[in-house]
Amino acid sequence: MNLWTRPWSPLVSLTGSNGMSAVSLSDLVLRYGGNLPRYTSYPTAASFTDAVGPAQAEQWLRALPADAPVSLYFHVPFCDELCRFCGCNTSVMRHEDGRMAYGDLLREELRRVVALVGPQRSVKHLQFGGGTPSTLPAASLRQVMRSVRQFFRIEPDAELAMELDPRHVPAGYPQLLGDLGFTRISLGVQDLEEKVQEACGRHQSFAQTEACIDAVRAAGVSGVNVDLIYGLPYQTEESVAATARKIASLRSSRLAVFGYAHVPWKQKRQRLIPEDALPPPVERLRQRARIEEVLCAEGYVAIGLDHYALPDDTLVQAAQAGTLRRNFQGYTTDSSTVLLGMGASAISMLPDGYTQNITAVAPYVRALADQDGLPVARGVARTAEDKLRGGLIEELMCTMQVDLQAGPAAGHDFSVEHAALKPFVQDGFVQMEGGCVRVTEAGRPFLRNVAAVFDTHRQILSSAMPGGAPQPRFATAL
Ligand SMILES: C[S@@+](CC[C@H](N)C(=O)[O-])C[C@H]1O[C@@H](n2cnc3c(N)ncnc32)[C@H](O)[C@@H]1O
Incomplete structure (x- = not known):
């Protein structure tokens, strides 16, 4: 079914009706609740x-x-x-x-x-x-x-x-x-x-x-x-x-x-x-x-x-x-x-x-x-690298998916990003198939966190990546 016409709500994954409890929501907040930009530009x-x-x-x-x-x-x-x-x-x-x-x-x-x-x-x-x-x-x-x-x-x-x-x-x-x-x-x-x-x-x-x-x-x-x-x-x-x-x-x-x-x-x-x-x-x-x-x-x-x-x-x-x-x-x-x-x-x-x-x-x-x-x-x-990454981040923010083996991204080494995306895959927020990274509907609230994986200017933002420490530079991602 088409992503844009499917009657869907992420509530399914956030209210426990799929078996997730309030504890797992707290876990998600701990892991993804750092401070992040809204990615209306890249670099931000x-x-x-x-x-x-x-x-x-x-x-x-x-x-x-x-x-x-x-x-x-x-x-x-x-x-x-x-x-x-x-x-x-x-x-x-x-x-x-x-x-x-x-x-x-x-x-x-x-x-x-x-x-x-x-x-x-x-x-x-x-x-x-x-x-x-x-x-x-x-x-x-x-x-x-x-x-x-x-x-x-x-x-x-x-x-x-x-x-x-x-x-x-x-x-x-x-x-x-x-x-x-x-x-x-x-x-x-x-x-x-x-x-x-x-x-x-x-x-x-x-x-x-x-x-x-x-x-x-x-x-x-x-x-x-x-x-x-x-x-x-x-x-x-x-x-x-x-x-x-x-x-x-x-x-x-x-x-x-x-x-x-x-x-x-x-x-x-x-x-x-x-x-x-x-x-x-x-x-x-x-x-x-x-x-x-x-x-x-x-x-x-x-x-x-x-x-x-x-x-x-x-x-x-x-x-x-x-x-x-x-x-x-x-x-x-x-x-x-x-x-x-x-x-x-x-x-x-x-x-x-x-x-x-x-x-x-x-x-x-x-x-x-x-x-x-x-x-x-x-x-x-903007360097050539910024333009490439900015394009990927914009595509992710707009379509919730990106193909890392197509267009200007082809041939680029994204092994670091692949590794960083693993927790998202385990949480059911991202699916990966070949070079394609797709944010699931349940992952929609965490779209900025996925985009941040491709942000190499984000040293100061590491807080929003799983396991990082809070930084009061941006508002909370969740
Ligand atoms: C630039 S403001 C203009 C609003 C317009 N002047 C008015 O008073 O209706 C545009 C929007 O930014 C959002 N906004 C402003 N401060 C915000 C904040 N601290 N957190 C989230 N959204 C905010 C509000 O939804 C607001 O309607």
């Missing part, structure tokens, strides 16, 4: 250093093949209010002038990038992320989109997407998005339970979420993504199942289900999260499985690590066709190998490496207002 952002700066970024941009299509990403690091759980670099910018000024800088950065890559490149994917990009005033968004259309050729079937906070949708914004040609919105929900919302400092009624979706759909924006989180304080298997069931009734075409990343050493606002109310790892695994069970029963198809989509959504079609990709925005149908990121902390993906802009808003503003050149702070060059 942990490998970025200031050895790559504006000069290297300029060189890479100038070297882009003349006919290479590009994707565009605009980062807006402002929110109307801050949520305690949020791991993103965001701040509250109340002044309309400050928000307008930021929009002007996005256009200035775009202009500098276009001066290097040349005008009229084809664009099939554009995204505004944050933070909450609808904090850009309507006039500012119009100006940015005017610049985009002036500098680039936006294809008629392009996906234009924006993240929204359903609690703070400015009047007229849904219609503005429709008028500007946006095709998809992503909105945060996380959880519908009052107690969970209270602990997270994010009060959002189901009615607010529903009204936001109705408004964008009425404006002609048909693609809707919703984000949920498990592992938040006070969540239980039953409560996350109830949230998933209610949200599924809105029939958003996609859902992302993230495990709460508790990184208070990095994100100070998370110190306000009551740690004693956080579900333990075993409970997180059960919550994840329960949400998956509900969503699959509601007709959604599981994709990769953490996405679910309705069968007629392009993400499912891409998964079935083997064209699904993974980049900094997560799972995507975007086939472009070039992503140009504008805005504070935005990351660009170029054929020979990744670059990231200055993270904090004030120095990013100064870099554009007071100096020439790009506001790039760090990055990493």
